[in-house]
Amino acid sequence: MELGGFFEASPAKFNGKTSLDVADQWLKDMERIFDAKICPEESRLAFALHMLTREKPVTWEAFRRKFLSEYLLDSVRYANEVEFLQLTQGNKSVAEYVEKFQHLGCFYTMPLDEEWRCRKLQNGLRGDICLMVAPLYIKDFAALVEKARVMERMKVEVEAQHSQQ
Structure with missing residues (x-):
């Protein structure tokens, strides 16, 4: 129906x-x-x-919080929140890092504004990519993610060109 x-x-x-x-x-x-x-x-x-x-x-967010509080153990939520706070890109691609960031960010108990999310994501990026995006002072999460992906792609292309020479 x-x-x-x-x-x-x-x-x-x-x-x-x-x-x-x-x-x-x-x-x-x-x-x-x-x-x-x-x-x-x-x-x-x-x-x-x-x-x-x-x-x-x-709202979806209110429903989601209620659902998680009912069906997800406090210890699991707390562990995911701690993992979120300690999350860095490491050897993951930007796309993999962002996916993990968004998943674990759902368990963070404090309110997340756009600027804080951007700072947190940027600070967790690998140093080489962070150096390229930090000077841009991007405060829009989607724009930051896109710029980090572009920088990662450009870095890979430049490294490939250098290895061929």
């Missing part, structure tokens, strides 16, 4: 500031619509979220 088909049934919005009876009736109405429209189980949550109106909307 498509979202449009769901909305054809005119489901009610729910703001959470109601009695238990109203909440129970809303849930029953939603389930009746799902059943009538033959809505698959895997779509029901997404459709129901569209009908929630609250002061603070459910």
Whole structure:
């Protein structure tokens, strides 16, 4: 079932500031619509979220944090956070380093602004690549990643030309 088909049934919005009876009736109405429209189980949550109106909307990041806090052991989260803080490029390519950086960055518990992420990524780059990108003072994460990849590619090309001579 498509979202449009769901909305054809005119489901009610729910703001959470109601009695238990109203909440129970809303849930029953939603389930009746799902059943009538033959809505698959895997779509029901997404459709129901569209009908929630609250002061603070459910964002992907909020859902992700809640999910990780429920299903990932604190010790694993802490170990990943420590690994993130100590992460450097080492012998990885820029692409591999950025992938690991983004994965482990999800476990960092402090707020990450764009400039901090750039500084952290840049400081972990191998010295030769860091020397090429640091003077550029890039404060946009995507731009920094792209520039580091370009510098890495140029370095490889220059080294290949020197080895042929």
